[in-house]
Amino acid sequence: MALLTLALVLCALVWPARAPATGAAGAVGAAGNPVDAACDTAGLDRAKASASVRLSHGGRIHTKVNARLTVHVPSSWKRAKSLLMSEDTDAYRTAMGCLTRPYESQHRWWGEWRPDGSPWVKPEKGGFEVTFDTFSWIDEATEWFALGPWKVERGVSRWGLLFEPAPGLDRVDWTKILVDPGAPGAVSAEPAPTTREGATGLVWRPKGEKAPPPVAVRVAPRWPRSFAAQDDRLLYVNVSTAGGVTWTFVACGILLYAAGKVRRRPGVTGTETQAARTVSDWAWLSAGLVIAVNGDDVLYRLAHAVANDEEWYDREQRLGLPSTLGAAVLLLAFGRPRRPILWAGAALAVPVLAVSGVPHPFGLPTSLELPSDAPDRAVYALFTAQGCLTALSLLGFTAAVWRVARDCGLVRPRRKAPHGPRELQLRYAGTAVVLSTGAIGACYAMAVERDWQRISWLSDRGQAVYGEQHLEKLREDLTWFSVNFQNWWFWYHWVITGLVILAALRAAAARATESPVAEPEDRWLFLLFFPVMVGLALGAFGNNALLESLWLVLNMATLHMVTVMARSRTVLDHTLEVTRERLGDTVTAARRRDILGRARRYREIHAMMRRLESGQSDDDILQRRLLEREVRGLHTWTSGTGTPDRLPSQVSVVDVALAMGPRDTWWGNGCRAALIACLFGLPATAVVVWSGWIRGDNWRANIHYGLGLPDLVTGLVSWQACWVGAGFVLGALWRRLPGRRGPVKALAVAVAFALPAGIDALGNFLMDQGYGDTGLDVLTMLFVLTLTGIALDLDIFRGERRFWQSRFGLLLSVYQMRYLSLQLAYLVAQAVAMVTLWQFFSDTGGGPPPKEFEGGGGAGGGGGNGGNG
Numbered sequence: 001m002a003l004l005t006l007a008l009v010l011c012a013l014v015w016p017a018r019a020p021a022t023g024a025a026g027a028v029g030a031a032g033n034p035v036d037a038a039c040d041t042a043g044l045d046r047a048k049a050s051a052s053v054r055l056s057h058g059g060r061i062h063t064k065v066n067a068r069l070t071v072h073v074p075s076s077w078k079r080a081k082s083l084l085m086s087e088d089t090d091a092y093r094t095a096m097g098c099l100t101r102p103y104e105s106q107h108r109w110w111g112e113w114r115p116d117g118s119p120w121v122k123p124e125k126g127g128f129e130v131t132f133d134t135f136s137w138i139d140e141a142t143e144w145f146a147l148g149p150w151k152v153e154r155g156v157s158r159w160g161l162l163f164e165p166a167p168g169l170d171r172v173d174w175t176k177i178l179v180d181p182g183a184p185g186a187v188s189a190e191p192a193p194t195t196r197e198g199a200t201g202l203v204w205r206p207k208g209e210k211a212p213p214p215v216a217v218r219v220a221p222r223w224p225r226s227f228a229a230q231d232d233r234l235l236y237v238n239v240s241t242a243g244g245v246t247w248t249f250v251a252c253g254i255l256l257y258a259a260g261k262v263r264r265r266p267g268v269t270g271t272e273t274q275a276a277r278t279v280s281d282w283a284w285l286s287a288g289l290v291i292a293v294n295g296d297d298v299l300y301r302l303a304h305a306v307a308n309d310e311e312w313y314d315r316e317q318r319l320g321l322p323s324t325l326g327a328a329v330l331l332l333a334f335g336r337p338r339r340p341i342l343w344a345g346a347a348l349a350v351p352v353l354a355v356s357g358v359p360h361p362f363g364l365p366t367s368l369e370l371p372s373d374a375p376d377r378a379v380y381a382l383f384t385a386q387g388c389l390t391a392l393s394l395l396g397f398t399a400a401v402w403r404v405a406r407d408c409g410l411v412r413p414r415r416k417a418p419h420g421p422r423e424l425q426l427r428y429a430g431t432a433v434v435l436s437t438g439a440i441g442a443c444y445a446m447a448v449e450r451d452w453q454r455i456s457w458l459s460d461r462g463q464a465v466y467g468e469q470h471l472e473k474l475r476e477d478l479t480w481f482s483v484n485f486q487n488w489w490f491w492y493h494w495v496i497t498g499l500v501i502l503a504a505l506r507a508a509a510a511r512a513t514e515s516p517v518a519e520p521e522d523r524w525l526f527l528l529f530f531p532v533m534v535g536l537a538l539g540a541f542g543n544n545a546l547l548e549s550l551w552l553v554l555n556m557a558t559l560h561m562v563t564v565m566a567r568s569r570t571v572l573d574h575t576l577e578v579t580r581e582r583l584g585d586t587v588t589a590a591r592r593r594d595i596l597g598r599a600r601r602y603r604e605i606h607a608m609m610r611r612l613e614s615g616q617s618d619d620d621i622l623q624r625r626l627l628e629r630e631v632r633g634l635h636t637w638t639s640g641t642g643t644p645d646r647l648p649s650q651v652s653v654v655d656v657a658l659a660m661g662p663r664d665t666w667w668g669n670g671c672r673a674a675l676i677a678c679l680f681g682l683p684a685t686a687v688v689v690w691s692g693w694i695r696g697d698n699w700r701a702n703i704h705y706g707l708g709l710p711d712l713v714t715g716l717v718s719w720q721a722c723w724v725g726a727g728f729v730l731g732a733l734w735r736r737l738p739g740r741r742g743p744v745k746a747l748a749v750a751v752a753f754a755l756p757a758g759i760d761a762l763g764n765f766l767m768d769q770g771y772g773d774t775g776l777d778v779l780t781m782l783f784v785l786t787l788t789g790i791a792l793d794l795d796i797f798r799g800e801r802r803f804w805q806s807r808f809g810l811l812l813s814v815y816q817m818r819y820l821s822l823q824l825a826y827l828v829a830q831a832v833a834m835v836t837l838w839q840f841f842s843d844t845g846g847g848p849p850p851k852e853f854e855g856g857g858g859a860g861g862g863g864g865n866g867g868n869g
Contacts, residue, residue: 039098039168043077047127047171053150053161054201055138055219059666060770061543062137063182063225067148069132071099071169072124083121083128090462097458098168100132101150108455111136111145111152113700132205138221139543141230156233157226158187163215174212177204182217188218223768234305236544239293243539243546249291249495250549251528255283262504265521267511275507278407279525282500286493287332289327293490296323318368319570321356324389324486325349327397335399340426348392355385368482370475372468379475388480391437393489398429400496407503408503409671443709448477451704481706488707492714497724498533501525509667523560526732533557533725534753538760541767554756559729562737562752569738571659574648579639583648584735586640587656589664598634599657600800603814605631654814658741661734662795670732671786672795677727678720680787684780685719691773726753726781727788734792741815742789750782 049071056064073080082091101107119132135147144153153160161179180201191213193202206213230236259276332345359368363378401423405411411422452473459466508522514735535555539548567573572584605627635647693702693712696864702708731747737745757774764771797814
């Protein structure tokens with residue numbers, strides 16, 4: 001299906017433009033007054049109209065502009081009945097264009113967005129009421145955009161709102177014109193307004209006038225909104241890019257430092273040395289990739305500022321293909337696949353080198369820009385080169401992920417040779433890459449076509465210029481995809497970073513198969529794993545990523561702080577009563593069976609003692625004393641040196657059993673918790689992806705953004721990986737976390753996850769910008785970790801499962817009724833909080849669409865981890 005869609009799009013790219021149509025629309029140019037000839041404006045003299053525009057600053061990054069035009073059209077107007085037709089008819093387009101557009105049948109406004117159903121046409125006495133709602137965002141500091149009857153002029157410190165209705169409404173009766181610039185209000189307004197509405201709204205009531213007043217309002221926005229609307233300024237963009245690059249540089253520096261510590265560890269094994277080498281290789285490679293991907297953008301912006309724009313534009317387009325090719329080849333080399341995959345990669349690189357190196361034989365200009373009159377062979381050549389480049393990029397990414405996934409144990413060994421590695425097979429990898437390439441291309445083609453239909457909804461399809469411009473736009477989008485695709489796929493390299501860290505931790509865990517906690521030399525890798533795989537992408541204020549790298553350090557610091565503060569507060573950090581030896585040093589894998597047996601007997605005795613509490617006979621008292629003596633016997637212990645000792649008075653054998661975790665090593669506990677969190681994370685992923693990608697304006701943005709649907713898929717994978725990573729952290733730190741039961745231990749990891757989000761929320765508050773779904777993300781994380789903690793507690797006593805009718809019965813025994821009631825109430829409170837937050841932030845207003853929506857140019861991308869926020 002995807003390949004069929006791509007074929008249809010390719011046919012559209014090379015299909016000749018439609019021939020010009022004749023008729024009324026074509027004869028307009030011969031008329032003396034084109035507006036009267038096309039719209040018959042004489043019939044609109046009795047119409048009444050009103051217009052409003054409102055700026056919403058607070059609670060969002062960019063100022064949102066909402067405009068409304070209301071026209072009471074008399075039924076005597078010649079084209080009034082055409083407003084009742086389908087939006088796809090020429091009659092409707094002509095009639096609606098007379099009310100909403102200047103007389104240019106092909107005029108298109110990239111910045112204008114319409115809510116579902118707009119415009120609304122409602123019959124009324126004597127005619128029809130037309131309500132046209134539009135919205136957009138002020139996210140740049142230069143030029144202007146049109147929005148309904150308004151023209152919004154953007155500047156660094158001043159914005160302008162100019163009233164310029166369609167010429168078809170020049171002689172209607174304007175009953176009310178409202179401009180609400182929001183706080184702090186307007187700087188100037190011409191002509192003087194008639195009255196005021198609300199705190200900042202200005203109202204004009206031009207009674208008796210048969211011409212729209214030239215309303216012009218100047219606004220001086222507060223600095224956070226003005227700062228955020230500078231995406232197109234050289235210094236702003238380069239500083240933001242530097243912030244994203246710094247995130248990767250900091251992570252790479254930590255990887256190199258951690259790899260060095262592992263190499264210098266006494267008694268380091270060959271497996272650890274190899275893992276440290278892989279960490280170092282990826283650190284250098286990752287730093288090189290981020291420079292290659294982002295460095296060219298910075299270079300081009302600087303060159304545009306000091307050199308000839310057209311000359312550097314040609315170089316940017318042409319060098320984009322080999323730049324992406326170099327990044328893909330580096331990933332393929334890191335993956336070290338078998339020869340068939342290397343040969344496939346070489347074959348895919350040939351068309352890319354040919355088109356970028358010598359474009360003229362293919363009919364392509366130096367810039368690789370496809371004009372509407374480009375020959376068919378030029379379209380085929382660029383289409384083939386881009387398809388091969390996309391496939392090569394995905395192949396390199398797949399090879400790199402496969403290598404590190406195999407190293408960290410996510411890929412099982414071959415069946416025929418259990419100790420040999422399972423190599424990536426071309427027949428599987430090739431099929432997956434081809435299907436993914438087709439799917440991405442199809443999604444991109446459908447999205448850009450949908451975006452074209454959005455902005456050209458009132459264009460005259462019968463004119464030849466429409467077909468020419470449609471074809472030219474499709475070819476421009478193909479060129480953009482060729483140059484900027486790397487900016488999309490590269491930011492998912494954090495997956496490889498997380499797997500590289502995981503592989504190194506696995507090698508370290510293998511050196512001591514019964515190690516209950518990670519060794520100090522692995523601490524830096526473990527702490528870095530948290531922000532890479534779990535932490536949210538935070539620290540972008542005013543849409544600028546300068547401070548993002550600070551949140552990498554904050555995530556590591558909060559996790560370290562939780563473990564440090566937990567010392568002496570964990571069950572295993574208590575000391576024995578006689579020898580004062582640390583309890584955790586005496587809890588070994590060899591004692592697991594004895595500890596679990598004692599814990600079971602302890603629970604049985606307490607169940608009998610609860611039943612005896614209702615009795616008052618002397619026999620019951622005697623029996624209780626016997627049970628208490630047996631409990632004291634269960635608390636006798638043996639120190640690490642074999643000396644008889646006793647458990648601390650505040651610690652029971654059940655507490656010791658729960659503190660061990662379901663496995664004997666920190667690695668085993670981490671893997672078990674990751675698997676459980678993966679299952680509980682499935683519904684959580686659905687919730688956060690729905691809220692972040694589908695709910696409200698988000699879905700509209702994604703279906704019009706070329707890579708919006710692929711982003712949705714990667715969002716699902718990213719969040720699922722986030723829950724798995726959080727579960728691994730919870731399990732690996734199980735013995736170091738405070739609390740006696742899983743939900744309390746989960747709370748500690750959730751706090752480490754939430755504290756950086758809280759600091760980010762404080763920054764958002766100071767910037768008066770939206771919080772997004774951060775609160776929902778934090779509560780969802782807490783919910784998933786709480787369920788994972790309960791499941792781990794239950795898994796510790798999995799050997800008793802056969803003696804209970806259900807897991808719930810076993811859970812009642814482990815937690816006892818009073819503790820279980822508290823846990824259920826805790827979970828219900830979390831669920832209520834999530835629903836409340838969702839409802840509270842249900843109307844976030846959304847954010848501005850990526851720049852690609854507004855006519856091309858620049859792929860969005862920032863630093864931070866792979867899209868968990």
